[in-house]
Amino acid sequence: MEDESWMKLILINQGYFISSSLKALVKLKVPDILNKAAPSLSPVEICDQLPLRSKATLDSSASQLGRLMRALAMFGVFQECPSSEGEQRYGLNAVSKHLVTEGNSESMVPSMMFFPKQYNVWDLLPDAILEGVQPGSKAHGGKSVFELDPAIVKVFNTVMSAYTRRTMRLALQVYDGFQHAEVIVDVGGSLGASLEIILAKYPNVKGINFDLPAVVEHAAKVQGMENVGGDMFVSVPQGDLMLLKWVLHDWNDEKAIKILENCRQSLAEGGKVVVIDALLPEVAEKSEEYSLADKNAVLYDLAMLTTGEAAKERTYKELEQVAMAAGFSSLSVRARVDSASIIEIYP
Numbered sequence: 001m002e003d004e005s006w007m008k009l010i011l012i013n014q015g016y017f018i019s020s021s022l023k024a025l026v027k028l029k030v031p032d033i034l035n036k037a038a039p040s041l042s043p044v045e046i047c048d049q050l051p052l053r054s055k056a057t058l059d060s061s062a063s064q065l066g067r068l069m070r071a072l073a074m075f076g077v078f079q080e081c082p083s084s085e086g087e088q089r090y091g092l093n094a095v096s097k098h099l100v101t102e103g104n105s106e107s108m109v110p111s112m113m114f115f116p117k118q119y120n121v122w123d124l125l126p127d128a129i130l131e132g133v134q135p136g137s138k139a140h141g142g143k144s145v146f147e148l149d150p151a152i153v154k155v156f157n158t159v160m161s162a163y164t165r166r167t168m169r170l171a172l173q174v175y176d177g178f179q180h181a182e183v184i185v186d187v188g189g190s191l192g193a194s195l196e197i198i199l200a201k202y203p204n205v206k207g208i209n210f211d212l213p214a215v216v217e218h219a220a221k222v223q224g225m226e227n228v229g230g231d232m233f234v235s236v237p238q239g240d241l242m243l244l245k246w247v248l249h250d251w252n253d254e255k256a257i258k259i260l261e262n263c264r265q266s267l268a269e270g271g272k273v274v275v276i277d278a279l280l281p282e283v284a285e286k287s288e289e290y291s292l293a294d295k296n297a298v299l300y301d302l303a304m305l306t307t308g309e310a311a312k313e314r315t316y317k318e319l320e321q322v323a324m325a326a327g328f329s330s331l332s333v334r335a336r337v338d339s340a341s342i343i344e345i346y347p
């Protein structure tokens, strides 16, 4: 068997060529162009719909674009649909459909465009390791993401909502733990996207969307949902189900424990906390090939490393330790959608 180690390393080393090429195509709205023109277009036909600086460059523009499309099709992002004459033509496939923005409230494009643009911190990593300070913290002068320029925070909240809509839609297909709650408090609920989806399915449930005052100001107005501004490190509103979705991963253990303690204090008798976060695989679980969900979880952890002050994803055992330290008695992983695990925590 040929030794493929050299080529494997090239794939990793130059993997950003693929993500950067994709970003260029998304900026040019190529997935939207392909979506309207289904089933397929040639690079010249795609370029014909782009605002080229001069029509005279159509062929050379199409040649560049065709090279990007070929690479991305080889990496499974677009569908190659060659004509009977062998002309290069491309269409959308299940992967690139997530890159359509028009009429798609769950598009991946807002988050793709937001993170690397706002937080170009990868170059800070070597020094961050030597100094023992997370680059996310270095880049933001020790502030948390939520204390940044309000304009950036506003875009961040919109980005989160698009991601959340997909996760919650899938979560409700496999998890029924919200059904019998009386009052769900979504702690760090942002613009209310999670509760909006839960309440649409369970209209008898009441929801409290709890977040920083400056965030809830822009939150959705939804029947059965109250928007409450406050600080989860001080206290959270009362309810019988506390939802913490993509919240604990923003904080170090000390702060995560404080959030959980405040949830426990406001939890009605018989209530529970539902955490939705990407659980990392335990080292001991290491197999030959990690699943896509595990690899996604580890990418989220790197996103936390490079955006947050002390943010991190946790393994089940790490989450259990934090929950026990906050006075809870047990946990149960109820489901996983994409790389997001749904974990119930009981007092």
Ligand SMILES: C[S@@+](CC[C@H](N)C(=O)[O-])C[C@H]1O[C@@H](n2cnc3c(N)ncnc32)[C@H](O)[C@@H]1O
Residues within 6 Å of the ligand: 146, 157, 160, 161, 164, 187, 188, 189, 190, 191, 193, 194, 210, 211, 212, 215, 230, 231, 232, 233, 244, 245, 246, 247, 250
């Ligand atoms: C990563 S976002 C997750 C948003 C939402 N749960 C979701 O999954 O889409 C974390 C949220 O925590 C909120 N947050 C940060 N600090 C907070 C605090 N001290 N009190 C309440 N919410 C806070 C942020 O404003 C943000 O909306």
